[in-house]
Amino acid sequence: MPADATKQDVMAELSQVMDPELKRDVVTLNMVQRVDVRDGTATVEVKLPARLSKQREAMRAAIREAVGRTGLTPEVAMASSLSGGEEPASNGPAPAPALPGVRHVIAVGAGKGGVGKSTLALNLAVGLARLGRKSGVLDGDIYGPSIPTMLGTDRYQVRASGKTLIPFELHGVKAMTIGALVDDDKPLIWRGPMAHGAFQQLATQTDWGELDELVVDLPPGTGDVPLTLSQTLPLTGAVIVCTPQKVAQDDARRAIAMFRQLNVEVLGLVENMSFFVCDHGTEYDLFGRGGAELLASQEGIPFLGSLPIHPLLRVHADAGDPSANFDRDESLKASLEGICRTLMDQVAVVDLEGARAPTLTVR
């Protein structure tokens, strides 16, 4: 490219430089603060999140190389975010609207599919209700909504009063699912903005009443759609589910990085399918139990607890009877309630820190 390249040319090359953790480019992630092109030189200012401090020089080299491809001489200034706080992604949706009456919105996410995210989201909502909280569950897993089957709402039609959707009320939990609005047989191809609009409507037009916790089942992964949906609601924090294998932890690490990038508090990590208990009571660590707890301590986030591979979890999910998980097996009940209680503690910590946060009064 000739040396009369423009700022747009520089931005186009910079959009090829990837955040090594989030696998997303530095332009989309709003890290590029300034680009000036003058006299054959491109001056680029980049704000690097604190989590990438070890990759600082590698990032600088990648940015220099990208600018160099335009034929301009690169001058790269790198600033770091001080607090470890990351910049919210640019091109993101408008600020999330509050849900009146809902005190805490808790997203449940996972770095990859099939790790038990929906199972955990639903059992958290049911468990919190059984512990006396007013709870709800919002199924945002637009790729494969499973809450309708797991909660048994698929037996009912969604009802509306004018433009307001009336949530289902089953097992002590208010529920709304994107599954109620899409046809099972015609999977839609969702893109970020489209998913954002439908999901936001679903969340804001449902009559939740007063809730202590609304648990949101996000789509799996860290792609555009989960990223967009994570910015759609005012989240109190996120819970991440992972299985014990090393590969699952790598995915979970990416999910942690995604929430941090969005400035969403990670309330904790849950290890699902942690071990298997056979009929004789012997426990088998099929996938290498304990990996998630180790990951939590490495990442400095709370470990909320683990769930065994338990045939009843699958049976009750297929039967749409989550209450049975708390009624038919003492050890399963103890695991689920333990996770719910630890989560409630973490939510209380966030409330406390929010109350303590300094406020600025402008006169």
Ligand SMILES: Nc1ncnc2c1ncn2[C@@H]1O[C@H](COP(=O)(O)OP(=O)(O)OP(=O)(O)O)[C@@H](O)[C@H]1O
């Ligand atoms: N600990 C467990 N023991 C037994 N079965 C489980 C356990 N966790 C999940 N399952 C079963 O595994 C299947 C997948 O679980 P689930 O739908 O919760 O995963 P997911 O991560 O939400 O998947 P997706 O990414 O497709 O949304 C379901 O049939 C569920 O009942």
